[in-house]
Amino acid sequence: MQRLDYILKRMVMAIFVLISVSILTFFIARVVPSNPAAAWVGPHPTKEQIEKATLELGLDKPLYVQYQRYMQDLLSGDLGTSVRTHQPILSDIKTFLPATLELVFVGMLIAVLIGIPLGVLSGAFKGSWLDHFTRLISIAGVSMPVFLLGLLLQLLFFRQLGLLPLGARVSTEVALFHPVTPITRMYLIDSAVTGNWTAFKDASIHLILPALALATYPIALAIRMTRSTMIEVLNEKYIMAARISGIRERSVLFILALKNAIVPTLNALGLAFVYSLTGAILIEIIFSWPGLGTYVTNAVLGVDFPVIVSVTLIMTVFYIAINLILDILQAFIDPRVIIG
Amino acid sequence: MNAPLLAIEDLHVHFNTYAGTVRAVNGVSFEIRSGEMFGLVGESGCGKTVTGLAIMRAIPSPGRIMKGRIFFQGEDLITKSESEMRDIRGGRIAMIFQDPTASLNPVFTAGYQISLQITQHRHVSKKEAKQLAFDMFSEVGLPHAKSIYNTYPHELSGGMQQRVMIAMALASGAELLIADEPTTALDVTIQAQILALLSQLRESEGLTILLITHDLGVVAETCDRVAVTYDGHIVESGTVDDVLYQTKHPYTQGLLAALPDTVRHKQSLEVIKGSVPDGLHSVSGCSFHPRCPKVMDICLDQPPSLIIVGEKEHSASCYLYMEETA
Numbered sequence: 001m002q003r004l005d006y007i008l009k010r011m012v013m014a015i016f017v018l019i020s021v022s023i024l025t026f027f028i029a030r031v032v033p034s035n036p037a038a039a040w041v042g043p044h045p046t047k048e049q050i051e052k053a054t055l056e057l058g059l060d061k062p063l064y065v066q067y068q069r070y071m072q073d074l075l076s077g078d079l080g081t082s083v084r085t086h087q088p089i090l091s092d093i094k095t096f097l098p099a100t101l102e103l104v105f106v107g108m109l110i111a112v113l114i115g116i117p118l119g120v121l122s123g124a125f126k127g128s129w130l131d132h133f134t135r136l137i138s139i140a141g142v143s144m145p146v147f148l149l150g151l152l153l154q155l156l157f158f159r160q161l162g163l164l165p166l167g168a169r170v171s172t173e174v175a176l177f178h179p180v181t182p183i184t185r186m187y188l189i190d191s192a193v194t195g196n197w198t199a200f201k202d203a204s205i206h207l208i209l210p211a212l213a214l215a216t217y218p219i220a221l222a223i224r225m226t227r228s229t230m231i232e233v234l235n236e237k238y239i240m241a242a243r244i245s246g247i248r249e250r251s252v253l254f255i256l257a258l259k260n261a262i263v264p265t266l267n268a269l270g271l272a273f274v275y276s277l278t279g280a281i282l283i284e285i286i287f288s289w290p291g292l293g294t295y296v297t298n299a300v301l302g303v304d305f306p307v308i309v310s311v312t313l314i315m316t317v318f319y320i321a322i323n324l325i326l327d328i329l330q331a332f333i334d335p336r337v338i339i340g
Numbered sequence: 341m342n343a344p345l346l347a348i349e350d351l352h353v354h355f356n357t358y359a360g361t362v363r364a365v366n367g368v369s370f371e372i373r374s375g376e377m378f379g380l381v382g383e384s385g386c387g388k389t390v391t392g393l394a395i396m397r398a399i400p401s402p403g404r405i406m407k408g409r410i411f412f413q414g415e416d417l418i419t420k421s422e423s424e425m426r427d428i429r430g431g432r433i434a435m436i437f438q439d440p441t442a443s444l445n446p447v448f449t450a451g452y453q454i455s456l457q458i459t460q461h462r463h464v465s466k467k468e469a470k471q472l473a474f475d476m477f478s479e480v481g482l483p484h485a486k487s488i489y490n491t492y493p494h495e496l497s498g499g500m501q502q503r504v505m506i507a508m509a510l511a512s513g514a515e516l517l518i519a520d521e522p523t524t525a526l527d528v529t530i531q532a533q534i535l536a537l538l539s540q541l542r543e544s545e546g547l548t549i550l551l552i553t554h555d556l557g558v559v560a561e562t563c564d565r566v567a568v569t570y571d572g573h574i575v576e577s578g579t580v581d582d583v584l585y586q587t588k589h590p591y592t593q594g595l596l597a598a599l600p601d602t603v604r605h606k607q608s609l610e611v612i613k614g615s616v617p618d619g620l621h622s623v624s625g626c627s628f629h630p631r632c633p634k635v636m637d638i639c640l641d642q643p644p645s646l647i648i649v650g651e652k653e654h655s656a657s658c659y660l661y662m663e664e665t666a
Contacts, residue, residue, distance in 0.1 A: 236442070237437065237439065237442040237443050238442060238443055238444055238445040238446070240398075240400075241435075241437060241443040241444075241505075242445070243398065243429075244393075244396050244398050244429055244430070244435050245429060245430035245434060245435070245457055245460075245508065245509070245512070246425075246426045246427065246428070246429035246430030246431055246460060246461060246512070247430070247456060247457070247460055248426070248460065251456065251460075255456075256445055256448070256456075259445075259447045259448070260445070260446070260447050333447060334446070334447045335447070335492050335494075336446060336447075336492075336494055
C-alpha cells in the first residue's frame, strides 16, 4: 500500500514536471530572435508571403492561445512541421528515434552486463590485479574520445580482421532481399517478431561495434560507481554476519551486497541513457547510423526551431520516464526510501 | 560429565597494526559441554568478541590466530580448509551479535534472509525452507510468522530483530550458538525476554550457548559456568555459583563490587582503578597487577598460571592462592 502511494505520488510529480517543461520550451521558442513565419516561407520572402504565413501559423493570436493550440496539436500527436524540410516532425522522429533507441538500449545492456559485475569484483578484491585492470579500462573509457574509439574499432574489426561490418543498420543485400517489416522500426524487434532471422542476424552484427563504442563510457561509469559503493557496503556488519553464517561468497557479493550498492549506479546509467539519445552523434556519423543525434544536429545548424523544440520535449519525456522508472525500481530495491 | 562440545586450548590471536602487535587474545583455554550455557565475561577490549570470532575462524584483517587449538566435536577447526569452515559456519556453529539492526540486511525481507540461510546449509526445496522458516519464527516467539516472513528489518523492533537473528541461527541446524552481547542494545524488559528465549531453546532444542557479555547479572541469571577474561586471558573460571559467590581473583571481586547496588544505595559506584591494558604494551608479570589492590612483589615478575582454587574445577590465576595448593 505504502509502495503504491509512493509510486502514484511520483507519477503525479512527473506529469507536473512535464507540463512545466512544455510551457518552458514553447516560450523559449517564441522568445528567440527569429521569425518563424519568415523561416517558413523560405529565403527572400515578400511582405505578403510573411503576413500570409503569420496568419496560417496562428502567430497573430495572443501567446496563451498559441500555447493552447500547440498543446492541442501535441496531444493529438502533431509535433508540428519542420521549417526546413516542410515534413511533419512526427514522421521524421518515427524514423530516427527507433534507430537511436535500439543502439542505446543495446549499449546500455552491454554496460550493465559488463560494468556492474566488474565493479562488484573490483570492489570486493580491492587492490588486486583485477582491480588495477578495471581501473585501466575505466580511465581509458572515460578519457578516450569516442570518435577515436569508433575509428579504432573499425580499423581492427573491419579492416584488419574483417569480422564486422563498417557501418549502417543492415547490409544492402539484406535491405534489398530480406527487408525488415517496419513495426516498431527497431530492427531487432521487428525482424524477430516477423521471423526474419536473416535480417535479425545481420542487424545484430551491425549493432556490435556502434553499441560497444557507445557502451564504453557507461561501462567505465558503472565500474567506478559500483566499485566505490561495494567497498562501502562490504564493510557493513550485515555482510560480516552473512559471511560468518556461512553464506557462499558469490551470494554475499552478487545478491546480499550488490542489492545494497546498485541504486547509485542505476541512477548514473539512467542519466547516461538519456544523454546518449542525442549525444551519440559522433557514433552515428562514424557508423552511418541514421539516428536522432544526426537529425537534431542538422536542425540546430538550420535553425529549425519546431524540430529543436519537439526533440527537446521528447528528450524531457524520456528523462522524466527514466527517472520515474528509477524511482519505482528503487522502491522495490530498497523499501526504506518509501518512508524516507 | 558430558564430553566437551567445544574445547579451546591456549588460543592466541594477534593483530599486526602499524603501531605494533596487539595481543588481543593471549592464551585463552576453556571447555564448553554439550547443552550448557557458558558465560565469557570481561570488560570492553579484553578479547571476548575476538575469541568468539576465532571459533568461527573469522578474525578480521589484520588479525591472525597465532597459536592454539579449537576443538569442536573433537575436530580441530584451526586445521579446517576454508570450504570446510563454510559448512561449519552457520551450519554447525552460529553467531549472533550485539546490534541486530546492523546485522540484518536492510534490503531483504526477514524471510528471504532466513531462507537463504536454510537453503545454504540444508538440502531442502524452497517450499520446505519456507515452512521451516515459519516454524523457526514461531519457535523464537515471533507472532504471525507468515507476515514476519515478508517484513523488512526496519519494520521490526530491536527485540523482534534479535529473535529473527536467533531464528536464522537455529534454522540451519547449528548446535553451538555464540551470542556476542545479544542483549546489550536492547532495553531491559526485552533483554529479559531474549535471555528467557535462549534458556528455553537450550532446554527444548538442546542448544549449547556461549554467551559473551560484560554483564555479571546476566551471567548469574542464565549461565551454568563462566570464565572471566582480562587482557586476553582467563583469570578465573568455574561454575557460576563458585565464581560469583566464592570469588577468588581480585579482578572478579572488583567487577562484582562495581555492580550497582539497589539495596544499599551507596553514594557512588565502586570502580576498578585504571584501565584495561591496550594489548600493545605488555605488562610484566600478572597483567592485572597495576590495578590490583592486593598486589604482591611476586606479581610483578612472572604471569601466574590458572590453578584449581576451590571446589571441583573452580580455578583462578592469582598468586594469592598459589601456596594453598602448592
